[in-house]
Amino acid sequence: TGSDQNKAPGSTGGAVGMNVRDSIRQPLWLLAELTYACPLQCPYCSNPMDFASVKKELTTEEWINVFRQAREMGATQLGLSGGEPLTRPDLIELIREARNLGFYTNLITSGVGLNADKAKEFKEAGLDHIQVSFQASSEDLNNLIAGTDAFQHKIEMAKAVKAAGYPMVLCFVTHRQNIDKIDEILDLAINLDADYVELATTQYYGWAMHNRDQLLPMKEQLVRAEAIAHEYQEKQKGNMKIYYVVPDYYEDRPKACMNGWGNVFLTVTPDGTALPCHAARELPGMELPNVKDLSIKEIWEGSNDFNRFRGFDWMKEPCRSCDEKEKDFGGCRCQAYMLTGDPAMADPVCTKSPDHHLILEAIENGRQEAEKPADIAKPLVFRNPKNSKEICGL
Ligand code: FES
Numbered sequence: 001t002g003s004d005q006n007k008a009p010g011s012t013g014g015a016v017g018m019n020v021r022d023s024i025r026q027p028l029w030l031l032a033e034l035t036y037a038c039p040l041q042c043p044y045c046s047n048p049m050d051f052a053s054v055k056k057e058l059t060t061e062e063w064i065n066v067f068r069q070a071r072e073m074g075a076t077q078l079g080l081s082g083g084e085p086l087t088r089p090d091l092i093e094l095i096r097e098a099r100n101l102g103f104y105t106n107l108i109t110s111g112v113g114l115n116a117d118k119a120k121e122f123k124e125a126g127l128d129h130i131q132v133s134f135q136a137s138s139e140d141l142n143n144l145i146a147g148t149d150a151f152q153h154k155i156e157m158a159k160a161v162k163a164a165g166y167p168m169v170l171c172f173v174t175h176r177q178n179i180d181k182i183d184e185i186l187d188l189a190i191n192l193d194a195d196y197v198e199l200a201t202t203q204y205y206g207w208a209m210h211n212r213d214q215l216l217p218m219k220e221q222l223v224r225a226e227a228i229a230h231e232y233q234e235k236q237k238g239n240m241k242i243y244y245v246v247p248d249y250y251e252d253r254p255k256a257c258m259n260g261w262g263n264v265f266l267t268v269t270p271d272g273t274a275l276p277c278h279a280a281r282e283l284p285g286m287e288l289p290n291v292k293d294l295s296i297k298e299i300w301e302g303s304n305d306f307n308r309f310r311g312f313d314w315m316k317e318p319c320r321s322c323d324e325k326e327k328d329f330g331g332c333r334c335q336a337y338m339l340t341g342d343p344a345m346a347d348p349v350c351t352k353s354p355d356h357h358l359i360l361e362a363i364e365n366g367r368q369e370a371e372k373p374a375d376i377a378k379p380l381v382f383r384n385p386k387n388s389k390e391i392c393g394l
Helices: 060-072 091-101 116-125 139-146 151-163 179-191 206-210 219-235 296-302 333-340 356-371 385-392
Strands: 029-033 077-081 104-109 129-134 169-174 196-201 241-244 265-268
Touching: 029 060, 060 091, 060 296, 077 091, 091 104, 091 116, 116 151, 129 151, 139 151, 169 179, 179 196, 179 219, 219 241, 333 356
Parallel strands: 029 077, 029 265, 077 104, 104 129, 129 169, 169 196, 196 241
Antiparallel strands: none
């Protein structure tokens, strides 16, 4: 759905001066990536490039079992995501069970596959929240980026969500191709009478990383977008809540990714692989435990994958002696790996990182790409099974 960009929940964590075992907390957030099937083809999708290799999804029973175990361990928030979760015919059953177990449930969707009746039925089954993602504020750009004619339907579905009694939560993933339209995006949200708008900046994982040169916004675009977002935030106070997240490539310090590795966040992928974050499957040396073989408790507390970057002992300099390490945990392990080849390095977003130049070079590459005439500019590579197979040699 592309809206599975930006899911790191917000709280601080990490016990200091304790050994890793003592400091293991309970998983609070479960992100269930129910499927990689998706009618959209967003080039900024954070799903893995080789998603087409995943053939067998967990069954209804297996998902319910995952929900039950995570809930027993104390998880309270459940994100139903994908791919497009609406492609799962058992979605209503999963919602009902999740609700019975006492989860706060959030459906993260493109809206494609939804209709007004389903929105109502999901509500009756106990769904708390639906977040509808848009690709842009205009029909042409939206459909171009989504790779399909979805815009009008999304508009209808945003209204249907509100009519069914949910708050209207819209998510726009922003990047170089749509960020100059931030005012139009917010006007659309106002016209639709949205309650919450998330201006989610693209994070460079999976397909987004592959398309980074074509997606990374330029500094001047961001400065303008931020000013406009703040203006609207002021004007809409008490009316519509606008979340605006600055891209980490333009920050001096890294994000506290997932609020720390194996701290509060648990992802289960369509085939049952349990991960500390949606991108961790790509890291070298991962054992990739599966919920079909091990309990969630065994995975969360005992697996090498989840213990790998818990606490602070794994850190190298400059993180190890940094007085901000309890705030940001050295940043994102997946980003450190993608950019430096070593997942235990400081996230290069940090200006203290010896690899920070990699971020500056990426920004410069994006600028050069942006300045190329359209006929020689690199085309966006769309997220679809054909491209997945071709690029990954499946
Ligand atoms: Fe940040 Fe994996 S996405 S740790």
